[in-house]
Amino acid sequence: QVQLVQSGGGLVQAGGPLRLSCIASGSIGTMNSLNWSRQAPGKQRELVASIGSGGETYFADAVRGRFTLSRDNAKNTAYLEMNSLKPEDTAVYYCSLQRPGLPPYWGQGTQVTVSS
Numbered sequence: 001q002v003q004l005v006q007s008g009g010g011l012v013q014a015g016g017p018l019r020l021s022c023i024a025s026g027s028i029g030t031m032n033s034l035n036w037s038r039q040a041p042g043k044q045r046e047l048v049a050s051i052g053s054g055g056e057t058y059f060a061d062a063v064r065g066r067f068t069l070s071r072d073n074a075k076n077t078a079y080l081e082m083n084s085l086k087p088e089d090t091a092v093y094y095c096s097l098q099r100p101g102l103p104p105y106w107g108q109g110t111q112v113t114v115s116s
Contacts (some may be wrong), residue, residue, distance in 0.1 A: 002026040002105045004095055009110030016114075022031035022107050024076040033098045034071065034078045037085045038091035038112075048093070049080060062088075085114045 008020040022034065033052040039045040050058040051069045060065060068081040078095060090113050096104040 002097060004097060004105055004107035006093070006095055006107040006110045009093065009112045011113045011115060012085055014085060014087055014116050015116055016085055017081070018085060018086045018112060020080040020082070020093055020110060020112070022078040024078075024081075024097060024105075029064075032100075035092060035096045035098060035104070036069070036080045037096065038089075038093045040091040043091075045094075051078065083114070085112075087116045090114050 003021045003025045005025070006020065006024075007115055008018065010018065012018045020036070033050060035050045036048045037045050038048050046060065048060050048063055049069050051071055058071050063082075066084045067081065068083070069079070070081070071078040080095075082089065092109045092111050094109045095102070095107040098104045
């Protein structure tokens with residue numbers, strides 16, 4: 001019932017910014033929390049950031065102070081603003097919409113490559 005479409009990935013130089021978008025379509029119902037995670041080759045998927053239904057945010061230690069979260073409920077869009085990017089940030093980034101007691105909806109992922 002819900003589809004998440006991501007955009008904004010690409011190649012960026014170290015130190016530069018990049019903004020990822022996650023657009024939801026379908027009947028999402030009430031506002032839910034949205035997570036951003038990433039997975040690099042050979043590594044486990046890790047939670048990067050999360051914004052809760054009340055606007056509360058969480059950031060992983062590796063990105064805290066560099067990444068910013070926001071969402072536009074009218075447009076059903078969430079954003080991950082990434083600044084001061086490092087080569088270690090290179091990964092496939094995913095958004096996921098959390099549902100209480102159920103598996104989340106997942107975006108298709110978008111590749112972010114940070115060159116040194």
